[in-house]
Amino acid sequence: MFNRKTHWQNIYQEKSASDVSWYQSEPKLSLELILRTQIAKDEAIIDIGGGASVLVDYLCNNNFTNLSVLDISENALATAKRRVGDLATQIEWIEADITQFKPPHQFSLWHERAVFHFLTEASDRQLYVNVLKNSLRAGGHLIIAAFAIGGATKCSGLDIVQYDSEKLIAELGEDFKLIAEKSEIHITPANKEQKFSYFYFTKKSVP
Template sequence: MEKRDHWNSVYATKSEETVSWFQNDAQPSLDLILTHRDAAARGIVDIGAGTSRLVDRLLDNGVEDVTLLDLSDRSFDVVRDRLIGRDVQPTFVVQDVTDWRPARTSGVWHDRAAFHFLTNRASQDAYLSALKLATTPGSIVIMATFAEDGPERCSGLPVQRYSSEALSARVGPSFQPLETRKVGHRTPGGVTQSFQYSVFEAV
């Protein structure tokens, strides 16, 4: 409940476009997902979706089977309001990913900056258990974390920074690395944060 209270407080007190992780274009996540459209057609789950506009951009591009997972119900109030009038709506799941047991598998697992908040091995293992349950051979996994030279904290919380090699080792041999990208994210406050994006295929 402490984690849920923290994130509900963040989304209750800060506007969508002022949080440090805000992106209007949802890049490079959008391009990485659209590169794997066949997998995306089997469904996308966005972990730690918050108020991200990735779902808007996916719907704009005809990708309609989207599940959003976040432990903050307040963040989803923002998304629901923003998507009013859309013919297609995502599925909303209010759940801590470390407690989640997905009812279905997805072709794409996307996570921009959720995993790096898990700083102990037990919570990381619980996340990876959910990941394995939600994917099948051929599923694409896109994970973005702060890079080794990225911030040590975000939203007042400590994070675990990764190189692409360290993340691949932590995810384990069930997921074959396909691509990595180093990305500088410019926050609304004008600060550049160093991210690394890794793409894997479930084997």
């Protein structure tokens, strides 16, 4: 039986963070969309599946002070902690499977690049959406990036689900309003092209 945690622990044990296909030296589009939200520097931001991503470094450099990084892999989080050095003590590190995550508090911004598209079972996607709704405050911001329609069909040896806005809205339900959609051609460390779509939503306030 497939074990998600074991899979990702092994990936980050066998490869350096800069060798995995999703590695970005600069998360330009994520940062652009986060800055577009204009949230205050002290509002709570969580990076889902952030692992060894350098997004948290860029957020620190932009003076955001209330940061959390969640990943299923302890190895990925350890890599990020070593990289950011002394700043690690100012960041909330969470080792968890997102489908089982119980938020310790609510967040103003949920960022996630390349996690949701790995959830090929409808039941796992529903668990993810339930956690998202419980974690994000009313009026909060949601940024999700996933493989685009016509892009990759597998990643890290696993099947994925491709998304456009219509397909993602159907998964998220009526609690979220689409604000923007962006496309990106990601160049992997192996110099291959991957089509990504980025979606920026806000969570509707309760009437």
